[in-house]
Amino acid sequence: MDMKAATMILLAAILIPGIIVKVKALTSGRKGPGLLQPMLDILRLLRKGSVYSTTSSIATQIAPTVYFISVFTALWLVPMGDEASFIHFSGDILVFTYMLGLGKFFLILNALDAGSGFEGMGANREAFYSLLAEPALLMLLGTFSMMTSYDSFSLIFAHWDLATGSSLVLAALAAYLLLQLSLIENSRLPVDDPKTHLELTMVHEVMVLDNSGFDLGIIQFANALKFGIFSALIANFLAPDREGVWEMILFGGIMLCYAVVVGLLESFRARFKMEKNPQFILTLTSVAALTFIVALIITNKLL
Amino acid sequence: MQPVRVFNQATIPVRQIPVLNYSLFAKQALALLKEENNHCVSYFGYQQDGQILLVMAIAEDTTHTIALLAHQLKVEDELTLPSLTPDHYPLHVFEREIHENLGIHFSGHPWLKPVRYPVNRANPDSIIGNYPFYQIQGGEVHQVGVGPIHAGVIEPGHFRFICNGEKVLHLEIQLGWQHRGIELLFLTRKSLLQQTILSESIAGDTAIGHATAYVQLMESLSSIPIPEALEVERTIALELERIAMHVGDLSNMNIGLAYQLGASVFGTLRTPVINFMQTWCGNRFGKGLLRAGGTHYPLTDEKKAKLTDLLNRFERSYLPMAERMFSLPTVLMRMEQIGKVTDRQMKLIGAVGMTARMAGVERDIRMSHPTAAYRRFQPESKVLVTGDVLARARLRDLEIRESILLIRELLGHHQSHETKPAPSANSVPDQFCISLVEGWRGEICHTAVTGPDGTLLHYKVKDPSLHNWFALALSLRDLEISDFPINNKSYNLSYCGHDL
Numbered sequence: 001m002d003m004k005a006a007t008m009i010l011l012a013a014i015l016i017p018g019i020i021v022k023v024k025a026l027t028s029g030r031k032g033p034g035l036l037q038p039m040l041d042i043l044r045l046l047r048k049g050s051v052y053s054t055t056s057s058i059a060t061q062i063a064p065t066v067y068f069i070s071v072f073t074a075l076w077l078v079p080m081g082d083e084a085s086f087i088h089f090s091g092d093i094l095v096f097t098y099m100l101g102l103g104k105f106f107l108i109l110n111a112l113d114a115g116s117g118f119e120g121m122g123a124n125r126e127a128f129y130s131l132l133a134e135p136a137l138l139m140l141l142g143t144f145s146m147m148t149s150y151d152s153f154s155l156i157f158a159h160w161d162l163a164t165g166s167s168l169v170l171a172a173l174a175a176y177l178l179l180q181l182s183l184i185e186n187s188r189l190p191v192d193d194p195k196t197h198l199e200l201t202m203v204h205e206v207m208v209l210d211n212s213g214f215d216l217g218i219i220q221f222a223n224a225l226k227f228g229i230f231s232a233l234i235a236n237f238l239a240p241d242r243e244g245v246w247e248m249i250l251f252g253g254i255m256l257c258y259a260v261v262v263g264l265l266e267s268f269r270a271r272f273k274m275e276k277n278p279q280f281i282l283t284l285t286s287v288a289a290l291t292f293i294v295a296l297i298i299t300n301k302l303l
Numbered sequence: 304m305q306p307v308r309v310f311n312q313a314t315i316p317v318r319q320i321p322v323l324n325y326s327l328f329a330k331q332a333l334a335l336l337k338e339e340n341n342h343c344v345s346y347f348g349y350q351q352d353g354q355i356l357l358v359m360a361i362a363e364d365t366t367h368t369i370a371l372l373a374h375q376l377k378v379e380d381e382l383t384l385p386s387l388t389p390d391h392y393p394l395h396v397f398e399r400e401i402h403e404n405l406g407i408h409f410s411g412h413p414w415l416k417p418v419r420y421p422v423n424r425a426n427p428d429s430i431i432g433n434y435p436f437y438q439i440q441g442g443e444v445h446q447v448g449v450g451p452i453h454a455g456v457i458e459p460g461h462f463r464f465i466c467n468g469e470k471v472l473h474l475e476i477q478l479g480w481q482h483r484g485i486e487l488l489f490l491t492r493k494s495l496l497q498q499t500i501l502s503e504s505i506a507g508d509t510a511i512g513h514a515t516a517y518v519q520l521m522e523s524l525s526s527i528p529i530p531e532a533l534e535v536e537r538t539i540a541l542e543l544e545r546i547a548m549h550v551g552d553l554s555n556m557n558i559g560l561a562y563q564l565g566a567s568v569f570g571t572l573r574t575p576v577i578n579f580m581q582t583w584c585g586n587r588f589g590k591g592l593l594r595a596g597g598t599h600y601p602l603t604d605e606k607k608a609k610l611t612d613l614l615n616r617f618e619r620s621y622l623p624m625a626e627r628m629f630s631l632p633t634v635l636m637r638m639e640q641i642g643k644v645t646d647r648q649m650k651l652i653g654a655v656g657m658t659a660r661m662a663g664v665e666r667d668i669r670m671s672h673p674t675a676a677y678r679r680f681q682p683e684s685k686v687l688v689t690g691d692v693l694a695r696a697r698l699r700d701l702e703i704r705e706s707i708l709l710i711r712e713l714l715g716h717h718q719s720h721e722t723k724p725a726p727s728a729n730s731v732p733d734q735f736c737i738s739l740v741e742g743w744r745g746e747i748c749h750t751a752v753t754g755p756d757g758t759l760l761h762y763k764v765k766d767p768s769l770h771n772w773f774a775l776a777l778s779l780r781d782l783e784i785s786d787f788p789i790n791n792k793s794y795n796l797s798y799c800g801h802d803l
Contacts, residue, residue, distance in 0.1 A: 024563060027563070027564070028563050028564065028566075028567035028568075029567060029571070030567070117445065117446070117447040117448070118447070120445075121447070121469070121784070124469075189561055190633070193561040195558075195561065196558075196559075196561065196788075197454045198454050198559075198787075198788040199449070199454055200447075200449065200784055200785055200787050200788055201559075201785045201787075201788050201789075266561075266563065267563050267564060268563075268564055269562065269631070269633040270557075270560035270561055270562035270631070270633040270634045270636075270637050271560065271561040271633075271637070272633075272636070272637070273636065273637055273641065273783070273785075273786065274469070274783050274785040274786070275783055276636070
């Protein structure tokens with residue numbers, strides 16, 4: 001039982017949104033708000049009450065909580081290198097994937113429940129992109145499960161080492177995939193634009209248009225947690241084995257780099273036309289398939 | 304009787320406009336409008352002594368004149384006329400406007416949709432609340448209504464999309480929330496100063512464009528002479544407005560694309576331009592600069608030096624950023640082939656200004672009906688053919704470059720002057736004057752008729768947006784609904800200019 005991994009993820013979740021905003025501000029020649037501003041905004045929301053539309057049902061009232069809890073539960077399944085996660089058991093990689101899926105399902109219910117044309121469109125888009133992105137994540141996790149012959153995050157990463165060249169290639173592919181998947185999962189550029197104020201182009205933002213106060217606060221905090229979770233997974237793939245404090249520093253460094261990279265990616269490119277998004281996500285699935293084939297070749301299972 | 308031809312901003316007595324019976328009026332109008340280089344710039348009606356006079360003004364690009372013809376009806380007659388729209392589509396909006404204002408029914412008009420619900424409309428029962436929106440029925444078809452309150456809290460307008468999944472089958476735009484009764488205010492506010500300030504407020508982003516149209520119209524009506532140097536100054540102001548608005552629009556389009564670098568660089572480039580207007584005349588949008596007969600804020604040598612310096616600094620940041628934006632694949636991918644309209648469509652809806660020029664229709668008052676300094680200094684008209692979002696962005700880029708060249712040339716030919724504004728207008732009774740100005744959006748048309756006492760009897764304002772809103776609706780056909788915002792930004796049409 002180890003709290004280290006979960007602590008790191010929570011810390012990252014608090015800092016990453018602020019770092020992204022800061023990087024984007026600096027690249028456009030502005031000072032930008034303080035690093036903790038996104039968290040302070042969430043705190044402000046948490047102190048407020050929620051307003052529910054008279055046309056909405058219980059779905060709107062429970063969905064934000066279920067979404068938050070599912071992401072929060074998934075967090076405890078992620079280890080840090082050799083240090084096992086707080087909860088780990090055989091098959092927890094599937095539980096992790098479907099924990100995130102469950103949260104998303106409730107968020108979609110929440111959007112449909114509002115009965116607004118905008119939110120229906122947003123839910124439709126979110127469901128479609130998730131449907132396309134899920135195989136990529138599962139195939140990636142499956143590949144590493146096959147490589148190490150374990151099906152729990154803690155054991156996979158405990159037995160994953162970067163000693164050989166081929167494992168470095170696999171780790172790089174995995175990091176690239178997780179980076180892109182995290183952008184889709186968190187509704188960032190190039191598939192979505194968190195800054196837009198226009199309902200017609202939104203994906204994720206439009207789904208929570210009718211949520212307010214405490215509910216909106218926990219939804220936003222769950223989004224921040226997702227950043228922490230994905231950055232931790234990337235760090236697990238990329239960080240070489242070290243002991244004690246060095247491990248923490250390496251992990252923290254990679255998580256920090258992740259936030260800076262996301263900020264830079266968002267500063268210097270435009271978002272896709274919505275029509276191109278499925279194509280882009282399917283490309284990621286093929287990269288995942290490629291990773292799987294590379295793994296098969298390395299382990300001499302294919303030839 | 305042949306239509307009378309006048310030059311832009313020339314005054315003639317109203318009785319010189321030939322009043323024809325309707326069949327002859329229709330025949331002559333349609334014969335003129337059939338020509339490729341002619342287009343209707345204004346068609347309106349007004350009441351005087353129990354009579355309604357319908358006046359049509361057709362701009363002829365080849366002769367640089369405006370042909371005027373009229374038709375008269377008695378108010379007590381049955382107000383039904385055969386519509387000319389089926390023979391010439393661009394007239395649709397003018398006939399709708401006349402129908403709404405005067406209650407004349409145009410038989411055979413495809414859709415007499417209300418334009419703006421003015422306070423003095425003929426049918427007070429016609430309100431937005433009971434307007435029957437266009438409907439399409441079908442299993443998978445759904446409607447999305449946006450507005451009247453805009454997500455970014457800009458001006459109000461209602462957009463109703465009829466969609467099949469993400470695809471837009473039809474977009475209906477219903478405006479009228481901004482109606483302030485501008486045209487009536489021109490008649491009740493008698494002083495020159497009050498009217499000038501009104502003209503500056505027709506559309507806040509085109510203060511200089513509309514004020515130029517008004518001021519030059521009043522100078523013509525009252526025969527107030529102005530020095531050449533003042534004409535040059537006004538032209539510089541118009542071109543500066545064009546630069547400021549175009550670069551601001553490029554920034555806004557980049558926000559729509561989520562391309563942060565372009566959004567912030569172009570955004571910061573707009574500021575020094577409008578700040579120069581502030582140093583020139585005390586207002587960032589150029590309000591207060593234009594006055595009939597003269598100006599309180601002549602362009603001194605010190606200000607000219609500042610402007611030269613501003614243009615040099617502007618170019619240093621602008622040119623590399625434009626190069627970068629128009630060569631970045633992610634940006635191009637988002638704009639190319641999106642929201643395409645054809646030159647034929649633009650001719651059919653009577654598009655003017657930038658909206659016409661981005662789709663291959665050359666329509667520019669600065670070239671076809673030049674006034675003031677444009678008679679001597681003509682910019683090169685920029686025309687693109689693709690008609691997509693990229694063409695609208697690219698045209699802004701080209702026009703900014705051209706405007707900088709023109710301002711530099713004008714600065715070289717500007718002499719200092721000390722002409723103070725005229726204290727009041729001394730209008731002559733029963734005169735008619737039409738004033739066309741190419742604002743940054745396109746053709747602005749102001750028309751004035753004076754009554755027997757010499758004051759304004761009728762004042763008609765036409766912002767280019769009146770025609771161009773329809774281009775946005777056409778752009779959206781068969782496009783994904785998520786592409787609406789970028790298309791809307793690429794046109795950046797005026798709500799209040801349309802609603803008056």
